Amino acid sequence: MKTQKQSAIRLRGLEKSYKDLRVLRGVDFDVAPGSIFALLGSNGAGKTTVVRILSTLLKADKGTAAVNGFDVAAQSANVRESISLTGQFAAVDEILSGRENLVLVARLRHMEEPGAIADDLLSRFSLTEAGGRRVSTYSGGMRRRLDIAMSLIGNPPVIFLDEPTTGLDPQARVEVWEAVKNLAGSGTTVLLTTQYLDEAEQLADRIAILHRGRIIVNGTLAELRAMLPPAEVEYVEKQPTLEDVFFAVTGGSDTDGEDRRTALEKK
Structure with a gap:
């Protein structure tokens, strides 16, 4: 049975320690369905720990979390059916072609018409022309887009992207940004962790900054900008x-x- 569903993702008082190291010190936030929520923080801030708890890979010490209306601790199987997780490195088979990667995952998930699913995703992520090529010939941006496409097989309502553009060049990052925007445009809820300020600025409907285990600010880009005093306007050559x-x-x-x-x- 689902818990009361008001948010696609909901955290309250989440805490996690590794021996004497307190990584999360009471994390609270909500993510609206069909939105992109950026969890922004430096390396070691606890972003990946939050994602691992939400994806049922790690148990919190204290607090509660729900995904797609299901309690992460009590209804973990339902949570896993509702999500997909894309880590910091593309989990693709380089020997197979892009299409073969997609077909393989669709078959493993017992989907009907895996070929049609693969072709649709190749089209959605602008990979149709490269679909028959081995992934070993793909650029970094193409691999990441394929990785995200693979994570969408089965149409999970919530997807976690843990620093999806780490190690990518500027052009590849823009390609991935467009793919993420299209996800939200189709109704998928996206929780994005990143340490790149411009990435959060470009993609997120709401941004939360995680610092020393706590959310120190949470709002839209306009709300966050409003926290600072207005800048003095001067004419300068751009x-x-x-x-x-x-x-x-x-x-x-x-x-x-x-x-x-x-x-x-x-x-």
């Missing part, structure tokens, strides 16, 4: 950012970038 330069010279793809560099060298 200089391009490193990101502007990167995409200007690469043109958004390896092929275009080579052409652009060649053009620049000729000037």
Whole structure:
């Protein structure tokens, strides 16, 4: 039987220690259905511990947590049926093609028409043309998008993305960001852990900052900005950012970038 369902994810007073190290010191937050919630914090802040508790891989010392209306401790089987977890490194088989990876997971989950499921996900994540290639030939962004696509087989209402862009180059990060936005657009609830400020800013409907085991702020980007005094407005000449330069010279793809560099060298 489900608990009262008001939030897709709900934490109250969550605590966790590893021997004498207190990692979580009473964590509270709610995630609305179909939204992207960013849990922002530095390395060692406890983000992954929160995800492991919510995904039933770890037991909390104190407090309560519910996912999709199910209590994490008392209804763990129901929670596992409601979620998918994507870790910091893509869990894909490099020997198989992208399509074969998807078909394999669909069969393991006893889904009907695994081929059709694979083709649909390849299309959703812009991987159709690469679907027949071995994953060993994929870029980092393509692997991560495939990994997220695999996690969606079975249509889980809640997905946990634990630092999904760790180690990716700028272009690959943007590709993953678009995939995450599409997830929420289709109604999936996304809990995203990240240490990248720009990632939280780009993706999240709400942002919570986890620091020394506690949530110190929680709100929309506008609400968080409103916590600081207004900046003094001065006229300055805007200089391009490193990101502007990167995409200007690469043109958004390896092929275009080579052409652009060649053009620049000729000037």
